Amino acid sequence: TPDNQTRTLVSPTGTNSETTKSLQSFIISSDKQSLLSSMAAPDASTALAAREKVQQFLNASITGNLEFLKNVAKQLDEGKGLKQTVESVKDANKRGALHFAAREGQTEVCRYLLEELKLDANTKDEAGDTPLVHAARQGQVDTAKYLLDHGADPNIASELGATALHHAAGTGNIELVKELLSIGVPVDSQSESGTPLIWAAGHDQKDAVQVLLEHNANPNAETEDNVTPLLSAVAAGSVACVELLVKAGAKANVFAGGATPLHIAADIGDLELINCLLKAGADPNQKDEEGNTALEVAALRENRKIVETLFPLTTKPESVSDWTVDGVLAHMESNKAQEENNSDKAKSGESGIVKKDLPEVSPEAKAKAAEAKARGQDAFHRKDYQMAIDAYTQAIDFDPMDHTLFSNRSICWLRLGQAEHALSDAKACRELKPDWPKGCFREGAALRLLQRFDEAANAFYEGVLLSPESKELIDAFREAVDAGRKFHGKDKITDKS
Secondary structure (H helix, E strand, O other), rough: OOOOOOOOOOOOOOHHHHHHHHHHOOOOOOOOOHHHHOOOOOOOHHHHHHHHHHHHHHHHHOOHHHHHHHEEEEEEHOOOOHHHHHEEEEEEOOOOHHHHHOOOOHHHHHEEEEHHOOOOOOOOOOOOHHHHHHHHHHHOOOHHHHHOOOOOOOOOOOOOOOOOHHHHHHHHHHHHHHHHHHHOOOOOOOOOOOOOOHHHOOOHHHHHHHHHOOOOOOOOOOOOOOOOOOHHHHOOOOHHHHHHHHHOOOOOOOOOOOOOHHHHHHHHHOOOHHHHHHOOOOOOOOOOOOOHHHHHHHHHHOOHHHHHHHHHHHOOOOOOOOHHHHHHHHHHHHHHHHHHHHHHHEEEOOOOOOOOOOOOOHHHHHHHHHHHHHHHHOOOHHOOHHHHHHHHHHHHHHOOOOOHHHHHHHHHEEEEOOOOHHHHHHHHHHOOOOHHHHHHHHHHHHHHHHHOHHHHHHHHHHHHOOOOOOOEEEEEHHHHHHHHHHHHHOOOOOOHH
């Protein structure tokens, strides 16, 4: 996932207030007849009253006020079919009453919606999440079990491939993990962020890791970026999970993001992790993408204890003349000082973003950035934009040269209505990758929200020049031109099409 470096972590279980807040910009589902249109409201006050009733209905599903929910549903229906009416009422993220009731553990509301109104138990929201996924993410075990007993399919995945098992594993909900495994959910279900075991290991969920391994989860499963459960556990600093994975046969010398688990442990500075990995057969002489051993990484971090641990196990590199603990520390300190000196002149005074001619980010940092980015992507597709922002900010701290991280954080800011922050990240993205069309789109979207339509049109047009076949950019450019004309009341923007 983006506030102004003020990191506000969202509880993995969420709150009623956070859910209620998401209803402030509710909409009526566009794939069914508009509820408000069907009312044929004669004036704005009638339309406002209708909006309030819709919000009251969705709020009732959150609070569990079943009788009130039934009454409002009847008022909204006006004899046109209660089931169809209730199915049509959704928020801006296409979440309906069943999603919210499942999320908040309101089983009686779910019972009414499924048994009396016969709603679809597997209806998806905009992110592809079903009511069961919402219940699993929030740890609502009883509601999840009810949904499973009444038609919920536990194998339906979100747009990112995550199922209820991924979320149960990531939050450490052992009871639900066991329940899902008992009904045959594949233990190694893949998602963009990996298997349930990778989710559990990356969130330091020892008990979930143990249960999954007991059900024959693959300890060496990989994501598309070659991240494994062991690497994820090391990045999370979880010695307990590492020990369980090693015992189950996890490979200690995997290579992802340009580094091994031992390099990452050395970069973190965790001696206990180092010793655990060494016992598992981690090779101290394996080099990262920059040609450094774990010993040299530890020396760069000035971690003497880890240097002393790895020194007798590491082969002397040709570049180090004084092959002693002090000599290694001095050598790496000298290298570090030289790199910092070379980079001072390449910093941008205005934005603080390091320009592209700087030395590349270390493989260890890239690996940790990839793990944080995966968490950000998962949070984004759950609509937890603040959590996504925090994850992307952590990723940027590790790898400030990755333009996609600024792009991703920009859209999170945009979803929160923070256009200035969205614009700042979009500009940083374009500075790092000037020829990337999506960066132009991000900048244009932020400027459009700021009602700076002429600048937005220019940004979109620059994107069109880079990607002439992009319908998204072409449409955005034309819409910005039209919006600018309406906003200014005249043809202030020159149509470049």
